[in-house]
Amino acid sequence: MVRDTDRSQAARRQFLARMAGAACGAALVGTGLGLYAGRAGALPASALRPPGALPEDEFLGACVRCGLCVRACPYETLKLSALGGAAPTGTPYFEARKVPCEMCPDVPCAKACPTGALDKAIPSIDDARMGLAVIVDQESCLNYQGLRCDVCYRVCPAIDKAITLEPRHNERTGRHTLFIPTVHSDACTGCGKCERSCVLEEAAIKVLPLKQAKGRIGGHYRLGWEEKKKAGGALIPEPLQLPVRRPDGQ
C-alpha cells in the first residue's frame, strides 16, 4: 500500500517534472521567437513591399507568406524572401534596382492577397506608396553636376508630378542652368523605375521605405500660410502694427 503510494507519487513527480520541462522549453523558444520576430521587423532599405501593403509592423502580423501576390505579378517583380534573404522569411518584396514595379493599373498583386496584408480595395496604383524616391547622392547625380542626364525624370510613370526638374543657377560655369531632379511625395508611388534606370554604377536616386525616406513635422506645428489658405483669408484682422523701437533720437 505504502509502496503503491510512493510509486504513484514518484510517477506524478516525474510527470510534473516533464511537464514543467516542456513548458519551460516552449516558453524559452517562444521568448526567443518573439524577440526575433520583433527584430525581423526592420526591413533593409533595398527591400520594398508590394503596392497596398500595410505599414511594416502590421504587415508582419497579417502576411501569411503564401506567395499569391508573387504569382499574380505579371512581371516577376515580386519575390518571396527565402531564409537568409533580404526580407523576413517568406514575405514578399522587390528590389527596385533589379526589377521595379511596372504599376499595373488593376494592381493584381494586391487583389490576390487573401488576408488583407495588401489592401485589395486600393483604388488605383497611383495610390500605392511602396516607398519614396530620394536623391541619396547629389555629389554623383549627373544633373547636379550640370549635365542633362534627366533619365530618372524621363522614365517616371508620373513624370512632372512625382519628379520635376527644377532650374537653378549653375554657380560653377556662371552662365548655365542646373536641372535638379526633385521628387514630390504626394505623387511618387515608389515604383522604382528611376532607381532601376539611373545610369550611374551605383544609383544616385533610390527608393527607400517611407519610414526611412520621410521626415515628419511636429503635430502641433501650424504653418501660417497653409492656415491662411485653409481659412480662405488672413486669420488676424489686419497686419500687426508693431511699435518702432529705436534708441532715442534716431
Next chain:
Amino acid sequence: MSGASMTAGRIESARGGLIARNRWLLARRASQLGVLALFLLGPLAGVWIVKGNLSSSLTLGVLPLTDPYVLLQSLAAGHALAGTALAGAAIVVAFYLLVGGRAYCSWVCPMNMVTDGAAWLRRRLGIPGGRTPSKQFRYWLLGATLAASFGAGAIAWELVNPVSMFHRGLLFGVGLAWLVVLGVFLYDLLVSPRGWCGHVCPVGAAYSLIGKASVLRVAAPRRAACDDCGDCFRVCPEVQVIRPALKGTGTPVITAANCTNCARCIDVCHANVFRFTHRFDRREAS
C-alpha cells in the same frame, strides 16, 4: 502458430504481394507527391491549377484554402482578417474534421517524407533510443508561438517553421531552408526518434486539436485476432495511440487525437485487425 508470431516479418512476406502489403503507404506517398505536384505544375510547367502554398492557396481561381494555425497566429498578432483567408481556414478545418486532423501530417505535409525517411533509416541502421521531449511539448510550443505572435505583433512561428519553409522553398526558391530541413532529418535520425512530427511541430499540434473530434478514424475491430506480433507498434509514428483501442475493453476505435490516419498499421497487420471506419463505430468483428 506461436513460433510464427515471434517472427512477424516472415508472416508478412507470406501475405500478399509487396504492393498489397504497402497499399496505404503507397496511397499516402501518392497523395503527398500529388499535392506537391499540383503546386509545382504552375511554376515548373505553367499549368496553374493551384497557386500559393500550404499556408494559403487558391485552387482553380475559386477555392481558397488557408492553414488554420497560421491564421490563429495572425489573429494573435492583432490582425483582423479579410474574408478569403477566413473562408479558406473554415474549409480546411471542416475538411480535417471529416478525414482526421493529423491526416494533414501523413497525407499532405511534405516534411512527413523527410521524417519517415529518418525513421526508416534509424530502423535500418539500428540507431538506439535517444531522447524525446514530452508529448505535451508541442502543445506548449503551440501556445508559446501564439503568445510570441501576440507579443511581437508579428506571425512568429513562420519565421522558423520548417514545414512551410520546406514547401515554400520547393515552390519559390529554397535559400537556406534546406539547412532547416536537414536539421529536422538529423534531429529525427540521431537525437529523437519520431521527435519532430510527434513531439515538437506546433503545426501538427494544431491539427491534433482538430483531430480530437474528427470523424474518419482507424479502428481495431478484429482485435480478438491480434497475436501480439508487435508489427503495428514498430511502424506507428505515434505508438501510444494504438494500445487503448487494441488492448483495451472500450471502443475499438483509435480516438486519440494524435493518430495521423497514416494507416500503416492496416498495411502491416497480418491478422487484418485494423481498418478505417468512423469514430462512433463500436462494432467488433471476430
